[in-house]
Structures are given as C-alpha cells and as structure tokens.
Amino acid sequence: MxxxxxxxxxxxxxxxxxxxxxxxxxxxxxxxxxxxxxxxxxxxxxxxxxxxxxYFTKNLYKENGFYWLKTAGVKQGPFCPQCYAHERALIPLEKSRHDLRCPYCNTAHTHSSPPCAGSNHQERQAKIIPFAG
Ligand SMILES: [Zn+2]
The missing domain is CATH 1.10.1220 (Arc Repressor Mutant)
Structure with a gap:
C-alpha cells in the first residue's frame, strides 16, 4: 500500500x-x-x-459428445471434444459430406449429433414406407 x-x-x-x-x-x-x-x-x-x-463454466456444456457454447442466448458449436480435452481450445467443427471434422487436429466425427447450431437447415428424417399389403 x-x-x-x-x-x-x-x-x-x-x-x-x-x-x-x-x-x-x-x-x-x-x-x-x-x-x-x-x-x-x-x-x-x-x-x-x-x-x-x-463465463465458460456457466455457458459451456457437453451434449451428444460435443461441446457447445451459449453466448447471448445463441448456441454455438459443436466444438471439437479432443481439442477441448487436451488443450482447452474451442475449435469449431466443420461439416463435410459424411462427417464433422476438426480443422485443427483433423479428427473426424460421425454425424451422431445434431447439425451445427445456427443453421436452419433441417436434416432429412428417414421415412419408413410400409409395404403395400
Ligand atoms: Zn480438434
């Protein structure tokens, strides 16, 4: 003092x-x-x-194996779980034709989770068509 x-x-x-x-x-x-x-x-x-x-403790959460961040009420992500686990880095996954891929560690993730947040794109739901009797 x-x-x-x-x-x-x-x-x-x-x-x-x-x-x-x-x-x-x-x-x-x-x-x-x-x-x-x-x-x-x-x-x-x-x-x-x-x-x-x-801030991260309050707004970062895990859902379907991916990290998501809520900022100003908007869901951002998904972020790479490997990069977050090893380096505490939030790397947004990039959507490719068959999977979600991390541009930093290059890990590919299957589409077992919802599509990227902020997208209004609706995933096509598999429709079961019954055989005609
Ligand atoms: Zn990564």
Missing part, C-alpha cells in the same frame, strides 16, 4: 527548506507508485482470466 502520510512529509520538508530530502522521498514514492501500477495491471489480467473461466 501507498502511505499517503509521506506526501505530507514531503510538503513539510519543502516548507522547512530541505528540498534534497524532499526530492529523495518523492523519488521513493514514485518508484512505489510504479510498482503498485505493475501489480494492479497483473491483478487486472488475473481477474479477466477468472472471469473468462467463470
């Missing part, structure tokens, strides 16, 4: 005609201020990291 009484000490030293002592004390305070500023910046970064973790 910064001891604010030191500012009064500096003022008193100037008033007593001791500018060198005052200047020395001022330099000490300056270096303490710089150290506190660095500590504050580091703490802000740590708070942001904790806020990010909290």
């Amino acid at each position: 910064l001891d604010y009484r030191r500012f009064k000490e500096i003022n008193d030293l100037f008033a007593k005609g001791q500018p060198e002592k005052a200047r020395h004390l001022l330099m000490e305070l300056q270096s303490r201020c710089i150290a506190l500023r660095d500590e504050l910046d580091m703490l802000k970064i740590r708070i942001q990291a904790f806020e990010d973790i909290l």
Whole structure:
C-alpha cells in the first residue's frame, strides 16, 4: 500500500527548506507508485482470466459428445471434444459430406449429433414406407 502520510512529509520538508530530502522521498514514492501500477495491471489480467473461466463454466456444456457454447442466448458449436480435452481450445467443427471434422487436429466425427447450431437447415428424417399389403 501507498502511505499517503509521506506526501505530507514531503510538503513539510519543502516548507522547512530541505528540498534534497524532499526530492529523495518523492523519488521513493514514485518508484512505489510504479510498482503498485505493475501489480494492479497483473491483478487486472488475473481477474479477466477468472472471469473468462467463470463465463465458460456457466455457458459451456457437453451434449451428444460435443461441446457447445451459449453466448447471448445463441448456441454455438459443436466444438471439437479432443481439442477441448487436451488443450482447452474451442475449435469449431466443420461439416463435410459424411462427417464433422476438426480443422485443427483433423479428427473426424460421425454425424451422431445434431447439425451445427445456427443453421436452419433441417436434416432429412428417414421415412419408413410400409409395404403395400
Ligand atoms: Zn480438434
């Protein structure tokens, strides 16, 4: 912490005609201020990291073996489960003709899950046509 009484000490030293002592004390305070500023910046970064973790804890979930992220009420994903498990990275899977593929680790996933979120595309449902009796 910064001891604010030191500012009064500096003022008193100037008033007593001791500018060198005052200047020395001022330099000490300056270096303490710089150290506190660095500590504050580091703490802000740590708070942001904790806020990010909290956000993911609240909004990231697993469904049908894939990770999904809810942002502003919109479901995003699916994200690669391998990349998330190994590197905590959210890599959106790309849809190809026969599977979902991760562009980062190149793992192919079968279409056992719903299609990508945000798509209004309706998957064709298999229709069972009974034999004519
Ligand atoms: Zn991956």
